[in-house]
Amino acid sequence: MQKIYPNAAAALDGLLQDGMFIAAGGFGLCGIPELLLSAIKDAGTKDLTFASNNAGVDDFGIGILLQTRQVKKMISSYVGENAEFMRQYLSGELELEFNPQGTLAERMRSGGCGIPGFYTKTGVGTVIADGKEHKDFPTGPDGAPETYIMEEGIFADLAIVKAWKADETGNLVFRKTARNFNPPAAMCGKTCVVEVEEIVPVGSLDPDAIHLPGIYVHRIIQGDHEKRIEQRTVREKS
Amino acid sequence: MQKIYPNAAAALDGLLQDGMFIAAGGFGLCGIPELLLSAIKDAGTKDLTFASNNAGVDDFGIGILLQTRQVKKMISSYVGENAEFMRQYLSGELELEFNPQGTLAERMRSGGCGIPGFYTKTGVGTVIADGKEHKDFPTGPDGAPETYIMEEGIFADLAIVKAWKADETGNLVFRKTARNFNPPAAMCGKTCVVEVEEIVPVGSLDPDAIHLPGIYVHRIIQGDHEKRIEQRTVREKS
Amino acid sequence: MWDRNQMAARAADELEDGWYVNLGIGIPTLVANYVGDKDITLQSENGMLGMGPFPFAGDENPDLINAGKQTITELRRTSYFDSAQSFGMIRGGKIAAAILGAMEVDEKGDLANWMIPGKLVKGMGGAMDLVAGVGRVIVVMDHTNKHGDSKLLRECTLPLTGKGVVDRIITNLGVLDVVEGGLKIVECADGVTEDELRAATEATIV
């Protein structure tokens, strides 16, 4: 069973389709599947719906697919870093579904775990709750009822994910805060394609320290990553 | 903030109360909080409800609390290894709520994640579904409706957990299949007490390889573990 | 008629290269001996992918057991995870197939394999999650009970483990699929005629 592909285009071959639903990992520009996004741009696939916490910046991340008008809809928690996004959204060219960040992460994990709906307090009494099922649970002090809303699991056609290392069977290890949405995004995709900085031989990763088992991973590529920093903040040496 | 206690009795001091609800980690006799269970036996706390995948064997694990009649109710997926359990159950002295194993694990994780209810296909059409809310979601082929049942998050008064190593801030690392129910159990306890084989200085664990962050852990003890093997199976050297 | 090992070998034919698979206790455990060159990764639902064989005497590790609580070993590809994650992958359909034993199966694909009312009830363990979640449920069982009565029924009489969950049944007499309207004979075991298989089956054969 060969999971390793020579490059992003080869790894996506046969998986892309106009109108499809893609879950993408990453937070801001940290841990985003930059090579796969670039290959989707080159493939020209249209009318895409993305579940992704952010929309990149104008010339990096999902932003590059906004410039080419390949995106129909975004499901995100924060899109403030992307001027082209805002232009398309305000002109009605782009649909936008805001999800609270934790709701989005849990929706991805839920879909990946075969859970089509769950209840959360997040968003109760806000616009996020409009039209959603409300239900009381006795979780307050002394069993007092508290109100929750139902959110639905995300089941994506494809997940695109960035990890630090993969072994040949697809076991993944992430690095620091670049882990973020990558595991939940990977879990909720019918197919999951992963780009890594290094593919290592099976057996080189500690079985107790694997962040995402290879069962979730269908195709892997290794490549060079720009890993752009969005806000470079430093302190003075004292 | 000192989380380290000298022994199991000290770590449980002030936390035990008759009639309380305890979530315990472990699968079979693997990764069970044996020192804390022993201290609960010594404390004589009564009418306990346990959420625990198994009930130990007659003289080890939760079994020792059955012999002293300290347990009122078990929420478990499999209790076949415990004769005293069966005797008390069949004579009506002990309540038993069977949960499918994955439902039990997810109920614990859900409670720990502030999710009071979630939908699952597990148990639909069986006795497990009796009296539970049913709901259809369009998860079948071409969006065909499929039936799910709602299961509730577990919110325990206390979690007792066994890990391999802890650092002084309670960051935990487990070993092999001894991880099992320990992280979800830890997450769903209002208070979580952990026994480990070794407490290491803060900074000795790889931040990328911590299985359960210290935020879930309130008290820690280090001790010697029997770690009994339930079914010793070996193969011949050829 | 197939013996236990032949049934296991036949079940192993069901598995495809690259699959992640969960094997139940009993005959399903034997399936691992017959996968040959296929790249099959075994899940143990207590939190492990890449389950290896039993250890050599002296190498047993109390921290390394399978779902049957037996000591086992790890492989180079092994990964460990907690029970919530383990059943997340089961419920989420990531496990391609489960091969399980059964007390009864019926023509609608209902499965009963966890309790006999009035007898000692040990619990369902992970069986309900597995049959509800995995991609394909393959049952391996004797075709009849010790009284000669069919275990492939019109309708299960025992409490169910799952409703409409079974895809394929492999017995000592042959292989049957659950299809619209009943069971369909896929093949007969060596030396078993289709008439014999039909005669031993209470379920509707279509």
Place this chain on the structure above:
Amino acid sequence: MWDRNQMAARAADELEDGWYVNLGIGIPTLVANYVGDKDITLQSENGMLGMGPFPFAGDENPDLINAGKQTITELRRTSYFDSAQSFGMIRGGKIAAAILGAMEVDEKGDLANWMIPGKLVKGMGGAMDLVAGVGRVIVVMDHTNKHGDSKLLRECTLPLTGKGVVDRIITNLGVLDVVEGGLKIVECADGVTEDELRAATEATIV
């Protein structure tokens, strides 16, 4: 009147030894400078506990950022996890307190801090999860807007981030708690009288 740093210092007094805390952007970020000897662990909701200060120039790591997308560092106690786990601990009440900015707060504890209709909407990020989930929500904000109008209202006019979620409000004029029936003055800032604080507050003071 308190300046930004004094407000941050006052907010730091709210934190107790051993707490895990989430700090929003703006003045709340400054709170980290005033925790003193207390053992406080900062969460960054993009997947980290034990957030350290900004790196020295040249030590920036693109794989290590906070929820404001700024480069940061790790500490000896640091742990990393994914976004589902991160918001699991937020939603599950494991974070003792969040200190957040606000556009408006009202006397029922409603909070508005994510959108102004008709203006550019960037999204709520993790704010709705935080206010719904953490143990204690402390808002740090100016008491009035640039027109001198109170931001502590009878009822929020902007779309809400959370309903009945705020526990305590720290402004440049003082400290108020959300209680049954309205806001209760806990203390006045240096040189601010209770009358001045009342006059600057639209919300009912009880």
